[in-house]
Amino acid sequence: MSKISIHVFIDRQNKNTNIELYKNSTVADLLKKLDINPVTVIVSRNNELILEEEKLGNNDGIKILSVISGG
């Protein structure tokens, strides 16, 4: 199966990374691959929130924002 590349920013780690996923992968697949509990984050694409079942496309820019309070 062909793969797609996703550009990911994880705010809690202040980290930018590229992740390869299978075509038709979802936000939930991305979080699973990164070992992030979906309860602890919201996810945005093009400054819009997206759901866990949202399908990702090649070269999507995704932000994973922590919901956990900083202090």
Next chain:
Amino acid sequence: MKMNCCSEKPVIGLPSGEKLCKSHFTDYFENKVFKTIRQFDLIGREENLGVALSGGKDSLTVLHILNHLSKQNPKIRINAIAIDEGIAGYRDKTLAKAIDFCTKNNIELHIFSYKEEFGLPLDEMLKILDVKPCTICGIFRRYLLNKKSRELKLTKLATGHNLDDECQSIIMNQLKNNIEASARLGPKVGIIQNDKFVQRIKPLYLCMEKEVTAYAFINGLLDDFTECPNVVHSFRAQVRDILNDMEQKFPGTKYSTVNSFLQILPLLKQKFKGGMIKVCLKCNEASANDVCNACVYLERLKKSIVKVE
């Protein structure tokens, strides 16, 4: 069955399975906050309200919503209070956000610091005392918030505590066999009228942290992630992680925990009402004991400084 609210693109899923678009989620969230205010009688018709403002998403969300409420009800006045604990690289960033928000929204902001009030910033205190950072920080912050709220003649102080915070506190108190502390939880703290104590209210009491973050994101209240450098030491962080794992496996766990707690809270308040609020013999402030915890730690600080000198 999972259902979308309308034909617009959904942005968040609720534990019930319902999926809401941006507009319906904003209505849902604000209605939940207003319902909480009504259900627990958090705000009266005439108030001089304070909002404890850290500059983080929770307190900014409370201030944002109560500020709108104030504009609709001129008899409800809003002030913000921020505490500068003196945590380098953390509080300075969140305070900048707090100042910016209050300036743009024309809200009066009062800032008090540990350095001015107690003589040292938290970072320096932690070099002297061998204590858990969150314990001493929490004691001094609550002390100052109450004292300054009273001096500012605030009728109530709203905090940004959300459902996750309350759920964590309930479980922490269970695990530490500290049920008396749970009697001081709930959406409205300090029910007994006492001129030394300003009632604290939690308008986000029934809002999950994820919902608060989504609301803050949609309304431009979410800033770059900043984490207190001391948080990794806390027992709370470990309980938080366990609860988030449970919530993922069993959606609704946090609601169930808080809702079941609300059923026994009146019994806890009844059982522990005798020992709830005294007056500290040293500083004359509200206290659970003869001498308040702030005075106990200030005395320990003084003794430690003398030893070093």
